Amino acid sequence: MKLLSVAIPCYNSEAYMRNCIHSLLAGGEEVEIIIVDDGSRDGTAAIADEYAEKYPTIVKAVHQENGGHGEAVNAGLRNATGLYFKVVDSDDWVSISAYKEILKTLEKLAGAKPMVDMLISNFVYEKEGAKHKKVMSYRSAFPQDQVFTWDDVKFLHKGQYILMHSVIYRTKLLRECGLDLPKHTFYVDNIFVYHPLPHVKYLYYLDVNFYRYFIGRSDQSVNESVMIGRIDQQLKVNRIMIDDYKLSDVRQIPNRKLRHYMKNYLEIIMVVSSIIAIRSGTKENLEKKYELWKYLKKKDPKTYYELKWGVLGRTMNLPGRTGRKISEVAYKIANKFVGFN
Structure with missing residues (x-):
């Protein structure tokens, strides 16, 4: 069994996927790289096959009809044989020095009990043209270099979110929790992180800047104009997250700290959806x-009132044109989460 499976969802990625793949090949035989060609119409499929032929014990090429980013992640998970599972988008890459630390840590954890469900590391916003590279770090929230539970977590402050770039999940946990991302939908990375959280018992944080998240392409899903054009997909993801768990139900999410964090997570997704609409x-x-806010009220009235009357919720729901202008102060908060370009 491989230590780590890494899925690379690819759609028309010929211009940049090699950089991603090369950074991951540094993991050697402990790693399985699953390149998922999601019905590309350029040279993506040929590049995937080229690497699979050159590195047959490391690289798998999976070809499928176009199903969107979520279905490409699903395909990666279906084909994964590694103990742990990571998604790296084809225009991103990883720091090789941090990668080696990650693998060394996973190897140590693989033979230990209890089995760690989620490993968290830092990621860097590689925003094109930006002199200062923003780092999403968790050292103020998580114990370092030890296995811990949600009870050991200090409260994650607003703006400090666990995103797809920062997580490595245990593969079996993702399958057992029934993770299945919707087809033909962007922004499903939020479901990828959010849905498994209540199933995570044991965590580990490694304070290294592992994932490099590139922001700068005009056609990128986090481009603001692209997000406006795809608002229905953002809203769909938002509703799925509302449906996933009734956050006011202590029986569903018994741990207080986890419940608090998941409310913060849902709140920022509600803010992003609202800002895009505005x-x-x-x-x-x-x-x-x-x-959307009515939908939350119907599904979980208590959480609705908590979020609506929180600082961010109030700014999203002020009436009239003046209210909408005031609401846009939350844009900066949403921008920190999404990284609009």
């Missing part, structure tokens, strides 16, 4: 914002 400037999308 910045679109259309009555139709503003109505969709109102419907």
Whole structure:
């Protein structure tokens, strides 16, 4: 069995996927790299096959009809044989020195009990043109270099979110918790992180800047104009997260600290959805914002009132044109989460 499976979802990625693959090949035989060609129409499939042929014990090439980012992640998980599972998008890459630390840590954890469910590391926003590279670090929230539980976590402050870039999950846990991302939908990385959280008992934090998250392509999913055009997909992901767990139900999420963090996570996704609707400037999308908050109210009234009357929620729901202008102060908060380009 491989120590780590890394899925690379690829769609028309010929221009940048080699950089991603090369950074991951540094893991050697302990790692399985699963390149998922999601119905690409350029040279992506040929590049995937080239690496699979050159590194047959490390690289798998998986070809499928276009199903979107989520279905590509699903395909990676279906084909994974590693003890742990990581997703690296094809325009991103990893720091090789940090990668070696990650593998050394996973090897140590693989033979220990209890089995760690989630390993967290830092990631870097590689924003094109930015002189200062912002790092998402968790050293103020998590114990370092030890196995811990949610009870040992200090409260994660707003703006300090566990994203897909920062997590490595135990493969079996992802399968057992029934993770299945929707097809033809962007922004599913939030479901990828959020859905398994209540199933995670044991965590480990390694304070290294592992994942390099590139922001700068005009067609990138986090480009603001692209997000406005795909607002229905953002709202779909938001609703799935609302449906996943009733956060006010202590029986579903018994741990207080985890419940608090998941409310913060849902809150920022509600803010991102609301901001996109506001910045679109259309009555139709503003109505969709109102419907989203009504949906939360129907599904989980207690959480709805907590979020609506929180600082961020109030700014999202102020009435009239003036209210909408004031709401945009939350844009900076959403920008920190999404990394708009």
